[in-house]
Amino acid sequence: MSAPTLQNDVFLRALARQPTEYTPVWLMRQAGRYLPEYNATRARAGSFLGLAKNPDYATEVTLQPLARFPLDAAILFSDILTIPDAMGLGLSFETGEGPRFARPLRTEADVAALTAPDMNELRYVFDAVTQIRRELAGKVPLIGFSGSPWTLACYMVEGAGSSDYRTVKTMMYQRPDLMHRILEINAEAVAVYLNAQIQAGAQVVMIFDSWGGVLADGLFQEFSLAYTRKALAKLIRENDGRSVPSVVFTKGGGLWIDDIADLGCDAIGLDWTVNLGKARERVGDRVALQGNLDPMTLFGGEDRIRSEVVRTLDSFGNHPGHVFNLGHGISQFTPPEAVVTLVDAVHQHSRGLRG
Numbered sequence: 116m117s118a119p120t121l122q123n124d125v126f127l128r129a130l131a132r133q134p135t136e137y138t139p140v141w142l143m144r145q146a147g148r149y150l151p152e153y154n155a156t157r158a159r160a161g162s163f164l165g166l167a168k169n170p171d172y173a174t175e176v177t178l179q180p181l182a183r184f185p186l187d188a189a190i191l192f193s194d195i196l197t198i199p200d201a202m203g204l205g206l207s208f209e210t211g212e213g214p215r216f217a218r219p220l221r222t223e224a225d226v227a228a229l230t231a232p233d234m235n236e237l238r239y240v241f242d243a244v245t246q247i248r249r250e251l252a253g254k255v256p257l258i259g260f261s262g263s264p265w266t267l268a269c270y271m272v273e274g275a276g277s278s279d280y281r282t283v284k285t286m287m288y289q290r291p292d293l294m295h296r297i298l299e300i301n302a303e304a305v306a307v308y309l310n311a312q313i314q315a316g317a318q319v320v321m322i323f324d325s326w327g328g329v330l331a332d333g334l335f336q337e338f339s340l341a342y343t344r345k346a347l348a349k350l351i352r353e354n355d356g357r358s359v360p361s362v363v364f365t366k367g368g369g370l371w372i373d374d375i376a377d378l379g380c381d382a383i384g385l386d387w388t389v390n391l392g393k394a395r396e397r398v399g400d401r402v403a404l405q406g407n408l409d410p411m412t413l414f415g416g417e418d419r420i421r422s423e424v425v426r427t428l429d430s431f432g433n434h435p436g437h438v439f440n441l442g443h444g445i446s447q448f449t450p451p452e453a454v455v456t457l458v459d460a461v462h463q464h465s466r467g468l469r470g
């Protein structure tokens with residue numbers, strides 16, 4: 116089956132650092148609890164995992180934000196923790212508590228027993244990608260994603276979110292050999308997983324290194340960056356006659372953008388602590404930049420949202436290679452009207468900049 120023509124390729128052209136008539140925009144966690152229709156589908160599915168593991172529901176919620184807002188990309192509805200779940204760690208989400216693993220990796224024996232996941236266990240993800248592509252019918256490109264090897268390891272060792280990363284850092288400092296083994300397996304799993312998403316129809320892939328920024332300089336390069344590089348090196352670069360760009364988002368990674376730009380990715384996702392203009396000067400034309408409005412700006416009211424969008428766009432300047440996004444996921448308490456304002460302001464002001 117040949118895919119329908121892409122009607123809006125502004126996002127792909129911005130990632131390729133080609134000129135665009137306006138700055139494309141999508142939002143991390145654009146499908147989620149701030150949308151009443153998401154909460155309604157989630158209630159029908161019974162739970163977050165019930166939603167994510169059912170391709171019909173995953174397709175429905177992926178498309179929900181696109182029905183409301185003129186976004187320039189869709190992102191697969193899933194979670195980064197599908198990989199460790201498929202490795203047998205036993206993922207659950209307690210209401211209001213975030214993710215939890217029944218069998219975290221704590222001992223040498225746990226780590227020795229760890230193996231790459233069987234991709235058949237993740238078929239629901241690839242089925243969702245194929246179904247979303249079909250229902251998008253070329254409206255906008257679809258982003259597939261994975262956690263970074265390090266960020267996945269944080270959850271696999273901690274067994275849940277953490278405020279200080281004490282358990283995972285204890286293993287890293289005391290038994291770096293165990294940590295390297297986990298990361299090696301994760302890097303391979305991330306590559307195979309993303310390649311299967313690409314083959315199922317993902318047109319862009321993004322790696323979320325959400326907890327890279329908790330590492331010390333030097334250890335970030337050794338325990339996070341090196342394994343993201345290994346995963347990226349194994350990715351399929353072209354599918355269906357088009358190149359498949361990759362985006363690496365390291366929360367708190369602003370001080371390492373030179374290292375990240377040399378990874379071999381096409382774009383870097385930035386949080387709101389970074390000045391986009393200065394970042395662009397540092398990376399030159401090695402990569403595009405994606406970001407980086409503080410998600411809490413969306414609580415500032417219409418005028419403030421517009422002025423912060425203008426400030427962000429102006430800081431990047433009128434150059435190719437910017438994809439507008441938040442600096443992290445949208446808050447579940449965000450009023451949807453704030454997103455209407457945001458998307459309109461990005462499109463309107465960036466068109467003006469081109470003129």
Ligand SMILES: Cc1c2[nH]c(c1CCC(=O)O)Cc1[nH]c(c(CCC(=O)O)c1C)Cc1[nH]c(c(CCC(=O)O)c1C)Cc1[nH]c(c(C)c1CCC(=O)O)C2
Binds near residue numbers: 147190192213
């Ligand atoms: C660290 C991380 C996770 N998941 C993810 C990351 C990396 C990005 C980041 O740094 O935020 C990635 C993710 N999770 C989800 C998406 C969907 C795609 C999108 O719209 O961007 C993506 C890209 C859905 C989700 N993943 C989750 C939800 C909320 C679940 C619900 O409906 O109850 C959604 C919409 C659950 C989840 N999943 C995770 C946590 C910590 C939680 C609980 C968060 C919370 O309670 O706010 C792990």
